Every structure is written in structure tokens, then in C-alpha cells.
Amino acid sequence: xxxxxxxxxxxxxxxxxxxxxxxxxxxxxxxxxxxxxxxxxxxxxxxxxxxxxxxxxxxxxxxxxxxxxxxxxxxxxxxxxxxxxxxxxxxxxxxxxxxxxxxxxxxxxxxxxxxxxxxxxxxxxxxxxxxxxxxxxxxxxxxxxxxxxxxxxxxxxxxxxxxxxxxxxxxxxxxxxxxxxxxxxxxxxxxxxxxxxxxxxxxxxxxxxxxxxxxxxxxxxxxxxxxxxxxxxxxxxxxxxxxxxxxxxxxxxxxxxxxxxxxxxxxxxxxxxxxxxxxxxxxxxxxxxxxxxxxxxxxxxxxxxxxxxxxxxxxxxxxxxxxxxxxxxxxxxxxxxxxxxxxxxxxxxxxxxxxxxxxxxxxxxxxxxxxxxxxxxxxxxxxxxxxxxxxxxxxxxxxxxxxxxxxxxxxxxxxxxxxxxxxxxxxxxxxxxxxxxxxxxxxxxxxxxxxxxxxxxxxxxxxxxxxxxxxxxxxxxxxxxxxxxxxxxxxxxxxxxxxxxxxxxxxxxxxxxxxxxxxxxxxxxxxxxxxxxxxxxxxxxxxxxxxxxxxxxxxxxxxxxxxxxxxxxxxxxxxxxxxxxxxxxxxxxxxxxxxxxxxxxxxxxxxxxxxxxxxxxxxxxxxxxxxxxxxxxxxxxxxxxxxxxxxxxxxxxxxxxxxxxxxxxxxxxxxxxxxxxxxxxxxxxxxxxxxxxxxxxxxxxxxxxxxxxxxxxxxxxxxxxxxxxxxxxxxxxxxxxxxxxxxxxxxxxxxxxxxxxxxxxxxxxxxxxxxxxxxxxxxxx
Numbered sequence: 001x002x003x004x005x006x007x008x009x010x011x012x013x014x015x016x017x018x019x020x021x022x023x024x025x026x027x028x029x030x031x032x033x034x035x036x037x038x039x040x041x042x043x044x045x046x047x048x049x050x051x052x053x054x055x056x057x058x059x060x061x062x063x064x065x066x067x068x069x070x071x072x073x074x075x076x077x078x079x080x081x082x083x084x085x086x087x088x089x090x091x092x093x094x095x096x097x098x099x100x101x102x103x104x105x106x107x108x109x110x111x112x113x114x115x116x117x118x119x120x121x122x123x124x125x126x127x128x129x130x131x132x133x134x135x136x137x138x139x140x141x142x143x144x145x146x147x148x149x150x151x152x153x154x155x156x157x158x159x160x161x162x163x164x165x166x167x168x169x170x171x172x173x174x175x176x177x178x179x180x181x182x183x184x185x186x187x188x189x190x191x192x193x194x195x196x197x198x199x200x201x202x203x204x205x206x207x208x209x210x211x212x213x214x215x216x217x218x219x220x221x222x223x224x225x226x227x228x229x230x231x232x233x234x235x236x237x238x239x240x241x242x243x244x245x246x247x248x249x250x251x252x253x254x255x256x257x258x259x260x261x262x263x264x265x266x267x268x269x270x271x272x273x274x275x276x277x278x279x280x281x282x283x284x285x286x287x288x289x290x291x292x293x294x295x296x297x298x299x300x301x302x303x304x305x306x307x308x309x310x311x312x313x314x315x316x317x318x319x320x321x322x323x324x325x326x327x328x329x330x331x332x333x334x335x336x337x338x339x340x341x342x343x344x345x346x347x348x349x350x351x352x353x354x355x356x357x358x359x360x361x362x363x364x365x366x367x368x369x370x371x372x373x374x375x376x377x378x379x380x381x382x383x384x385x386x387x388x389x390x391x392x393x394x395x396x397x398x399x400x401x402x403x404x405x406x407x408x409x410x411x412x413x414x415x416x417x418x419x420x421x422x423x424x425x426x427x428x429x430x431x432x433x434x435x436x437x438x439x440x441x442x443x444x445x446x447x448x449x450x451x452x453x454x455x456x457x458x459x460x461x462x463x464x465x466x467x468x469x470x471x472x473x474x475x476x477x478x479x480x481x482x483x484x485x486x487x488x489x490x491x492x493x494x495x496x497x498x499x500x501x502x503x504x505x506x507x508x509x510x511x512x513x514x515x516x517x518x519x520x521x522x523x524x525x526x527x528x529x530x531x532x533x534x535x536x537x538x539x540x541x542x543x544x545x546x547x548x549x550x551x552x553x554x555x556x557x558x559x560x561x562x563x564x565x566x567x568x569x570x571x572x573x574x575x576x577x578x579x580x581x582x583x584x585x586x587x588x589x590x591x592x593x594x595x596x597x598x599x600x601x602x603x604x605x606x607x608x609x610x611x612x613x614x615x616x617x618x619x620x621x622x623x624x625x626x627x628x629x630x631x632x633x634x635x636x637x638x639x640x641x642x643x644x645x646x647x648x649x650x651x652x653x654x655x656x657x658x659x660x661x662x663x664x665x666x667x668x669x670x671x672x673x674x675x676x677x678x679x680x681x682x683x684x685x686x687x688x689x690x691x692x693x694x695x696x697x698x699x700x701x702x703x704x705x706x707x708x709x710x711x712x713x714x715x716x717x718x719x720x721x722x723x724x725x726x727x728x729x730x731x732x733x734x735x736x737x738x739x740x741x742x743x744x745x746x747x748x749x750x751x752x753x754x755x756x757x758x759x760x761x762x763x764x765x766x767x768x769x770x771x772x773x774x775x776x777x778x779x780x781x
Contacts, residue, residue, distance in 0.1 A: 008444070008517065009443070012520060012523060012524045012527065015524060015527050015528045019527065022532055023531065023532065026546075026547070027478065027479075029544060029546070030474075030475070030478050030538070030544060031475055033543070033544045034472050034474040034542060034543065035194035035474055035542045037052045037056070037472065038052060038138065038140035039051065039138055040139045041139075041142055041150075042139050042140070042141055043142050043146075044141075044143060044144050044147070047147075049142055049147055049151075050186045050189070054186040055183075055187050055190045056469075057180075057187075058185065058186045058188070061175060061180045061181075061183050061184045061187070061393075062184055062405065063399065063403070063406065063469055064387075064391075064398045064405055065176075065324075065387060065405065066328055066383070066386070066387040066405050067081075067084075067184075068405055068406060068407050069324040069325075069327040069405075069407060069410070070169065070170070070174075070322075070324035071084060073085055073191060074207070074210075074474075074477065074541040074542065075210070075211070075540055075541070075620040076407060076477060077407050078323070078407070079622065079623065079625075079700065080296075080323050081168055081169065081170070082168075082697070082701065083621055083697070084188040084191065085191040085207075085211060086192075086695075086697040087188065087697055087700075088153055088185070088188035088191065089192035089195055089196060089697070090216075090695070092128075092150070092153060092189065092192055092216075093124055093128065093149075093213065093215045094149075095148060095149035095152045095153065096145040096146060096148075096149045097109045097120050097124045099145040099149065100120045100124060100145055101116075101117075103145075104120065104123075105120075121215060124216075125216065125217045127143050127146060128217055129217045153188070154182040154185040154186070157184055157185040157188070158178045158182060161174050161181045161184060162177065162178050162180070166303065166318065167304075168303065168702060169299055169303045169304065169323040170322070171316075171319050171322055174322070174324075176389050176393065187473075191473065191542075194206040194542055195207045195210060195542075196213070196216045196218060199545075204221045207541065207542050208221050208223070208224070208539060208545055208617075209221050210539070210617060210696075211695075211696035212691055212692070212695055213697065215695070220614060220617045220618075223545065224548070224617045225613075225614050227549055227613045228552070228612045228613050230549075230552060231555070231556045231608075231612055234556040235556055262584055263584055263651045263656070264654070266651055267355065267746040267750075267751040268651065268742075268743045268746055269355075269357045269746060270361070270362035270747075271347060271351060271362040271365045271433070272348050272352070272651070273743070274347075274362050274365040274369075275344045275347040275348040275365055275648060275652075276344075276648055276649060276652040277366075277369060277739060278343060278344035278347075278645075278648075279341065279646075279735050279738075280735040280736045280739050281372075281373070282337040282340035282341045282641075283645075283731055283732040283735040285336050285337035286333070286337040286728050289329075289333035289334055290724050290728045291725060292326050292327075292329055292330040292333070293330055293724075294725060296327055296330055297717050299326075300705055300714045301711060304318050305317060322387075328410045329380060332380075332408070332410060332411070334633060334634070335408065336376060338633075338637050338638055341642065342495065343368070344648055345503075345641075345644040345645075346426060346429075346430045346454055347368075347426070347429055348652075349450075349499070349503065350430065350433030350434045350437070350447075351433060351751075352651070353437060353447075353506060354434070354436045355748075355752060356435070356748070357751075358433065361429065361432060361433065364432075367425075368422065368425055368426060371418070371421075371425070372422060374418075375415055375418040378415055379412065379418075379419075380411075382401050382403060382411060383403040383410055386398050386401075386403035386412070387403060399412060399413060399469055400412050400413045400414050401414055404416075406480050407480075407484075408480075408483070409464050409483060413465070419461070420465075423461060427451070427454055427455050430450070434447045434450070438451070441512070444516065445512065445513075446501060446502060446505065446512045446515050446516040446519065449498050449519050449520065450495075450499065450502055452494075453494040453499075453523075454495065460482065460483055460487055461483060463479050463483050464480065464482075466479045467479050477537075481537040481538070482534065485537055486530070486534055493523075493526040494527065496595070496636075496637070496640055497518070497519050498519050498523070499640070499644060500592055501515035501516065501519045502515070503592075503647060507585055528557070529554050530554075532550060532554040533555045533557070534551075535547040535550045535551035535555075536552070536554075536611045536616070537551075538551060539551060539613065539616065539620075540620055548613060551611075552613055555608075555611040556611075585650065587643075587650070588646050588650065590643070591640065591642055591644075594635075594639045594669055595635070595636050595639040595643065596636075598631055598634075598635025598639055601631055602628060602630070602631025602632030602635045602636055603631075603636060606624070606627060606631055606632070607628055607632065615688070618691040619684070619688050619691070621696075621700065622684050622699060623680055623681075623683040623684035624680075624684030624685070624687070625684070626684065627676050627681045630675065631672065642668075642731070646661060649739070652742050653743060654741055654742075660731075660733070660734040664727040664734070665727075667723045667724070667726050667727030668723075668724060668727040668728075670723055671719075671720045671722070671726075671727060674719055674720035675717055675720030675724065676720075678719075678720065679714065679720065682716075683710060683714070686704075686707075686709065687699045687700075687704065690704055
């Protein structure tokens with residue numbers, strides 16, 4: 001089957017518009033149907049228990065103290081501490097039961113007979129599920145039992161978050177005052193309220209009965225089962241379509257016979273020489289990230305120590321490196337080092353293709369690197385000061401310069417604008433470098449596509465600026481996932497296929513037209529499923545239940561492009577083997593292959609499994625998500641970024657040796673496989689069982705993590721972490737050594753022809769299939 005690039009481009013534009021319409025309408029509809037924050041919560045005597053302002057202040061306490069990187073709310077955040085929603089719901093249920101046990105029988109709940117307990121349990125469920133009317137912004141009426149429970153939960157939160165709890169990894173003063181801790185409890189209890197309260201006109205709660213808590217009446221909704229079955233049917237059909245598309249659509253493969261120019265024969269322009277400096281910077285960020293990852297993993301074994309190292313140094317680890325701070329840096333560094341290498345790729349590849357360098361491009365490349373360092377240091381300093389209470393909690397600086405406290409988007413708003421400015425500056429430099437290519441090709445050519453892919457990363461980041469600390473938490477989560485998921489499943493995937501295509505053209509393995517066609521097809525499939533696929537994050541957080549069928553369908557379809565990516569990885573591996581040892585880019589090519597395989601395993605296999613609605617109902621916010629995240633983020637995006645970074649070093653440096661880099665390659669891949677297979681997945685399956693049999697709060701509680709079998713699996717993570725750290729340390733040393741041997745820059749006016757001007761695979765081999773009847777002159781398999 002022959003598809004023209006023009007047709008693919010039109011389809012991609014149509015899909016983009018469709019995504020915009022669906023998600024735009026979904027944003028409005030979701031905001032209109034978000035759980036209300038009652039103006040007042042009143043007891044049976046008319047006494048005020050909580051107010052809308054106390055709930056909003058609790059959200060501010062949650063954010064400014066970085067608690068989303070200690071525990072979760074509505075299942076989103078870090079898995080070290082409790083989920084605030086499930087924890088508050090479990091505590092509330094327990095205290096309501098205690099109230100009725102004493103009121104009815106004059107005894108403690110635990111001392112009741114079985115029939116008496118059953119009667120109390122039923123009375124507690126009636127209390128929690130009896131909210132047929134939507135309070136809107138008016139008054140919410142509590143029973144006497146709920147008033148009692150609310151006050152008890154407040155005091156529990158004072159003891160835990162203000163006074164501190166070393167076994168939970170919380171130092172004293174995590175929340176600065178007892179009153180602030182009580183406001184945090186009001187916020188947690190509000191999320192618990194709409195998790196157990198029926199949505200008006202529905203049988204299920206605002207969160208589709210999440211979290212699993214039979215004692216509060218929360219059991220899996222029927223929709224979770226129905227759409228899980230539908231997803232399985234779509235899986236079979238989607239996989240078949242993926243195989244058919246790969247075999248039916250004509251796309252050029254990397255040519256095994258063409259003569260690839262040796263890196264020493266390629267001119268290095270000044271901006272490319274500067275772009276090579278990004279690689280050791282990224283390596284340093286990556287090394288710090290892996291070291292923090294080891295610390296975080298060990299905290300699950302020793303919650304207030306690290307092999308006695310800090311004690312020997314006289315340092316209180318909970319005071320200076322609490323879990324919530326270390327994890328904030330860990331997850332942000334994961335994005336930053338990958339982004340740094342992708343920025344380097346965007347600056348390095350245009351001169352390679354066009355042999356053109358605008359005036360001032362090298363200075364702009366250096367200035368962008370300096371700006372990146374300033375924003376990272378400033379943002380991380382703000383997070384540190386913010387979580388330590390440096391900023392006035394009643395002012396605005398805590399979220400403008402300190403921390404916004406939302407997972408993956410923690411840095412203060414000012415630093416976010418700095419990052420956005422950096423993205424825009426990068427796009428400008430990218431455009432300047434690609435101008436000769438853009439002028440010669442059609443609007444759907446490879447240069448236009450890489451520019452669109454880079455621009456989409458900046459565009460989607462804007463969604464992270466559409467909320468403030470005053471915004472309803474459910475609406476905040478809606479926009480946060482726009483950035484996090486649409487980056488990963490949309491813009492990042494688009495950028496991946498575009499960069500790989502551009503790199504293969506730079507290696508002289510593909511013609512630009514053929515690469516553009518492959519990018520268009522894969523981008524069409526990625527954007528067609530990945531953007532709307534964000535809705536699987538909306539099932540259990542209080543958004544309308546229309547997202548359950550929508551998310552089920554499009555999350556399943558996300559597997560379709562990953563099947564093709566896997567086939568492409570196999571194809572590229574065959575091309576790599578066919579080229580033999582003399583091929584100068586074997587190592588970068590190996591990373592591209594590994595990226596495709598990990599993308600299929602992490603995002604495809606594990607992603608599909610955990611996004612079956614019935615599985616996700618119990619799994620949401622467990623270690624199965626951790627396994628999926630590590631395999632997909634590092635295995636797919638990280639491997640590709642590293643491959644591109646090594647390609648940059650291969651061209652820009654002399655005295656080349658790959659020995660240490662091959663060591664890093666295998667240490668990373670084996671380490672990741674050990675970490676995911678021997679530790680993260682087993683813990684995740686044990687958590688899944690606990691959530692199913694004992695309720696979600698039990699699966700996330702300290703007692704679960706301290707089970708001997710679970711502790712054994714935590715220790716089994718140690719070998720994988722060690723291999724990953726070793727691989728990163730070797731890479732960091734090698735990257736620094738290599739940039740010290742950068743080749744001298746060739747003045748732009750003396751540069752030879754770029755990759756676009758060299759004979760391509762079709763011309764060089766004299767192949768007759770250059771057009772093959774395609775109206776836009778594209779080669780086919």
C-alpha cells in the first residue's frame with residue numbers, strides 16, 4: 001500500500017484538530033463537573049467543622065511542603081508515604097465505627113461481637129454513602145459521628161506531619177504548625193468525602209468508587225469490568241492492525257550497502273562543537289539522579305538512615321535529605337538530563353544536514369546552556385528553601401520562587417517561565433539552523449516536522465501555567481496530566497521518531513523524503529492515540545465518568561504505534577548487523593534499537609496491563625506504575641537520548657574509543673532489567689493483591705512495606721541500582737574525557753557539503769526504485 005507524504009500530512013493535521021476539539025471540550029466539561037468545595041461543613045447542631053477556605057489552605061499546605069513527593073493524593077504522587085485520600089477515608093471510617101460502637105453498645109469497636117460489628121459497619125456505610133444532594137458551594141451536613149471522625153483525623157495529622165514520624169520518613173516540623181496540619185487534614189478529608197459520596201444522578205462516587213475501600217462502600221464499578229473486556233478485544237484487533245500496517249505500508253529501511261562517511265570526514269561547525277558540551281552536563285545530572293534513586297530505594301528499608309553513613313558524619317538525614325526533597329530532585333533530574341541531550345541533538349543536527357551556520361549560532365548555543373544551568377540551580381534552590389519554610393506561607397513567593405509542589409512540575413512559577421523561555425530560545429536556534437532545509441522542502445518535509453515536534457514540547461508545557469494554588473485540586477490534576485502525559489505519550493514520542501529520522505539522514509542511511517514519510521506515519525499513530533489517551537489518568541481523581549470509556553479505547557490504541565516501533569527496532573538491528581564492525585555508528589545505533597525494545601516493554605506491555613480499567617482500579621498508585629515508569633522513561637526516552645548524545649560525541653571528538661561506552665550500554669540495560677524484573681514488578685503484584693483483598697490503604701501502608709517478603713524484594717533492587725549507577729559513572733567520566741578532545745571547529749565558510757548535499761542511498765547505489773510510481777517521488781520498500 002502506497003501512502004504519499006502529502007496524504008499523511010493532511011491526516012496528521014486532521015488528527016491534531018480532532019485532539020484539540022476533544023480535549024478542549026473535555027477541559028470545559030471536566031471543570032463544570034469537578035467535585036464542589038462546600039462553603040461550610042456543619043455538624044448536626046449547626047456548628048462549623050470546616051470551610052472552603054480551610055480546604056483551600058490545606059491544599060496550599062500540601063503543595064508548599066512538597067508532600068506530593070512523600071505520599072499521594074487521589075493516587076498521584078510518591079508511594080513512600082500514605083495516600084492522603086485513602087488514608088483519610090480509612091481513618092474516617094474507623095472513627096465513625098468507633099463512635100457508633102460506643103453510642104450503641106457502650107464498648108470499643110474491637111471488643112464488639114461479630115453481629116454487633118456488622119451492624120456498626122452497616123451504619124457507618126450508610127453515613128458515608130448518604131449524600132443524594134450535591135451541596136455545590138453551599139453547606140454540607142455532617143452527622144455527629146462524622147464530626148467526631150473529622151476532629152480525630154485532624155489530631156492524627158498534627159502528630160504525623162507536624163510533630164514528625166521517623167518510621168514514615170517525616171521529620172518534626174514537616175508541616176510548620178499544628179494549625180497548618182489541621183488544614184492539611186481538612187483538604188485530605190475533602191478528597192475522602194468526594195471519594196465516598198455518590199455523584200449526583202449516579203450510583204458511584206465522584207471518583208468512580210476509588211479508592212477500593214469496602215468498609216466505606218467503595219467497590220469496583222461495573223464500567224471498570226466492561227471497558228476492560230472492550231480493551232482486550234481492541235488489543236487483539238489493534239495488534240493485528242499494527243502488524244498489517246508495518247507490512248503493508250511502503251517505507252524505506254536503512255540501507256546496508258551505502259558508503260557512510262566516517263566521522264572524521266564530517267566538518268564540525270562552531271555551534272556543533274559547543275553543543276557537545278551539553279553531553280557531560282547531562283551526564284552529571286544523570287549521575288546525581290541515579291545516586292538519589294539509590295537513596296530513595298534504601299529509604300524503604302531504613303526510613304531514617306543510609307547504612308549508617310550520615311550518622312557517622314553527624315548529619316540528620318531526615319532533616320537535610322528527607323524523602324520528599326530527594327524524590328523531587330530525582331524525578332525532575334530525570335526530565336532535565338533527557339531534555340538536555342535532546343536540546344543538544346536539536347542544535348547539532350541542522351548544521352550536519354545543511355552545512356549552514358547562521359551568525360551568532362555558537363554564542364546562542366552556549367548562552368542557552370548557561371541559561372539551562374541557571375534555571376536548574378535556581379529552581380532546585382527554590383524547592384529546597386520552599387520545603388524548609390523559608391518563604392512566608394501567607395504570601396505568594398513560596399509558589400512563585402519556591403515550589404509549586406506538584407509531581408514533575410515542582411519548581412516555582414518564575415522558574416517555569418524560565419524553562420518556557422529556554423524552550424522558545426531553543427526553537428528559535430533550531431529554526432535558524434534549519435532555514436536552508438525549510439526553504440527547499442515542502443511544508444511536510446523532515447525539517448518542518450522536527451521543528452513542529454520541538455515546538456509541541458514547548459506548547460504543551462504551557463498547560464502547566466493554567467492553574468494556581470487556589471485552583472480546585474481535581475482541575476489542577478487535569479492540567480498537570482496534560483503536561484506530564486502529553487509530553488511522554490505525544491510530544492516526546494513525536495520528537496523521538498523525528499530525531500531518529502533526522503539522525504539516519506545525517507548518517508546517510510535514509511533519504512530525507514523517506515525519513516519524513518516514516519516520521520509522518522508514526523507521528524500520526526502516536527498523536528492519534530496518545531493525546532486523548534491522557535484520559536486514563538482521569539478515571540479515579542474526581543473527573544466525569546465519560547473519561548472511562550474514552551481513556552479505555554485510546555489507551556489501548558496507544559499500543560498500535562509501539563508495535564510498529566518494535567518492528568522498526570528489529571529492522572534497524574538487522575541493518576546494524578549487516579553493516580559489520582566497520583560501521584562507525586554501531587554504538588548510537590544500538591541505543592536506538594534498545595530504545596525501541598524498551599518502549600514496547602515499558603510503555604506497551606506494562607502500560608497496557610496497568611491501564612486495563614479493572615486492574616488500574618486496584619493498581620493505581622502502586623509499584624506496578626513504578627515499574628512501567630522506569631522501563632518507559634529511562635528505557636525508551638533515556639536510551640534514545642543517550643544514543644543521540646553519543647552520536648554527537650562521535651562526530652565532534654577525536655581519538656575515539658567505545659570500550660567504556662559499551663560497558664555503560666550493557667550496565668544500563670542489564671541493570672534496568674534486574675531492577676524492574678527482580679524488584680519493582682514483584683512488589684507491584686504484591687501490592688495489587690493487598691489492594692484487592694484488604695483495601696487500598698492497606699496496600700500503601702507501612703505494615704505492607706515492612707512485610708519480610710516485600711523487604712526482600714526491596715533488597716533485590718540493590719544489584720540493579722548498582723549496575724545503573726556504575727554505568728552512569730563510567731559514562732560521565734568518558735563524556736568529560738571526550739569533550740576535552742573535541743575536534744577543531746571548521747569555519748562555516750570553509751565547510752563542505754552537508755548530508756543533504758551528499759549522494760543519498762538511492763543515488764549512490766544506482767537503485768531504480770527512487771520514485772516507484774509515487775507521485776511525490778518517494779522510495780519504497
